[in-house]
């Protein structure tokens with residue numbers, strides 16, 4: 010540390026001591042404070058304001074930096090510049106979180122883990138806001154707040170509540186696939202390093218001529234998948250609630266950098282029309298056999314943050330942060346997230362959150378139509394026109410400078426031309442919703458003891474439901490996946506309640 014540093018107030022006035030207060034009769038060992046003691050007042054006032062609003066979901070997180078390396082030239086299906094040359098490296102910020110519990114909670118709780126990445130590409134930032142599960146609990150965006158509240162604290166008792174959790178899922182059974190993943194061994198991963206991540210949503214890789222492929226992205230750990238048992242996860246939650254943060258921080262500190270391979274499944278618009286599943290329904294996967302994984306890159310996390318608050322807490326991720334060559338699909342939950350994530354960042358960090366160093370693009374940014382606002386801390390574009398169509402200062406477009414057409418909004422082929430009537434729509438549950446959960450039950454059955462552990466994990470949760478009719482509804486829900494699973498779940502849950 011520099012030896013010529015000296016302490017000052019926040020606006021530069023040097024002070025003599027950092028542990029002094031101005032007091033009337035202070036020399037007698039006590040005394041009344043004074044409003045003119047700016048040093049004390051600012052110190053106390055700033056302390057009360059240290060916390061910014063906690064994220065309503067994804068509050069507890071591990072964060073670090075690293076790089077994405079392209080392992081394939083992907084220009085046959087995307088113009089995204091970070092994917093157009095083998096070996097091209099792009100810096101990355103990563104933030105991996107539990108979803109429901111608060112910032113101080115145990116990070117080994119059984120929960121989905123959010124997997125957010127900011128790729129600082131040379132054509133602007135690309136945020137991949139994924140999960141460690143390939144599917145999601147809902148497919149109707151209006152259910153998002155309800156689903157999350159049911160996983161959090163009861164409005165009266167302020168306690169996590171199994172009645173509320175299962176009441177939501179019985180009433181919204183499309184989440185059964187995600188529940189199967191959550192209560193499998195993968196619901197309690199041993200570390201961030203040992204988990205996969207998935208886009209869940211269908212996205213699109215696009216080319217400037219308007220052609221595109223639908224895509225799902227898979228990020229697969231090269232450290233192997235390792236999970237805690239229910240008992241281990243509970244024990245560690247008590248002993249070290251920050252286990253995952255520590256595990257990742259220490260691994261990076263000792264140079265043991267975790268690596269993931271990044272794959273895509275690609276589907277043409279024509280294939281999408283004919284596919285057996287609605288590809289905009291994020292409770293479904295695309296079979297690996299139908300659409301094989303193709304590797305596009307490798308991710309290595311190799312640097313811890315310099316300061317957690319500045320680098321990780323102030324980080325804001327949104328699926329709407331995209332680059333030319335990567336685009337959203339008509340998945341309704343994705344469409345809602347495109348609005349909700351930047352909206353949350355504006356509330357949590359302020360309207361100029363994109364200027365914070367951790368969020369700022371490393372590529373050129375010239376966006377003079379977003380001006381002013383709270384906490385503007387650059388030059389605010391000086392006197393440049395803040396309106397379009399200026400003849401006083403005509404500004405070039407990307408193709409004039411780079412000779413390359415950027416992603417043109419609205420340039421889409423027929424598959425993305427939407428015409429139709431506005432209708433009120435809520436998705437319906439059919440037997441088809443249970444086909445993939447049943448397939449997963451069978452996949453899990455390939456590993457000795459795993460089906461039994463899934464049942465035990467469910468018993469641990471369902472035995473907290475105090476209403477017999479609601480428990481019965483849970484058994485009925487799982488009987489649509491597999492009869493044996495449901496029978497064993499009922500038998501063991503009721504026995505565990507009797508024994509308690």
Ligand code: NDP
Pocket residue numbers: 143189190193194195205227294295296297298444445446448449452453
């Ligand atoms: P495959 O036999 O080709 O794939 C099975 C996949 O199951 C594996 O590749 C693995 O995914 C995944 N898996 C294994 N254990 C678990 C678990 N505890 N929780 C979540 N996933 C697990 O079959 P299909 O592609 O035909 O899919 C069969 C079922 O596998 C699906 O219904 C789905 O539930 C599940 N699955 C499928 C994925 C896909 O993208 N097709 C992805 C993940 C799960 P991974 O290789 O990602 O580790």
